[in-house]
Amino acid sequence: MCSHQPSCPASDNAAPHVVAAHPEQGWNLLCNGAIVFDDTGELLPDGRVVAPCRVPVARLAVAA
Numbered sequence: 001m002c003s004h005q006p007s008c009p010a011s012d013n014a015a016p017h018v019v020a021a022h023p024e025q026g027w028n029l030l031c032n033g034a035i036v037f038d039d040t041g042e043l044l045p046d047g048r049v050v051a052p053c054r055v056p057v058a059r060l061a062v063a064a
Helices: none
Strands: 018-022 027-030 035-037
Touching: none
Parallel strands: none
Antiparallel strands: 018 027, 027 035
């Protein structure tokens, strides 16, 4: 799918670019075949799942 030479790695790199954006559904398809979700989770082309990086509730800012 990726036309870059050398091909983009499957994950953990900022090199792959978005080829199909679906912000209304909360996901983007990257040129390397990975699907990246707005919650920072990923579904890799080989079927592996990268869990989302969520901030613990105690660390969230609260407006007073």
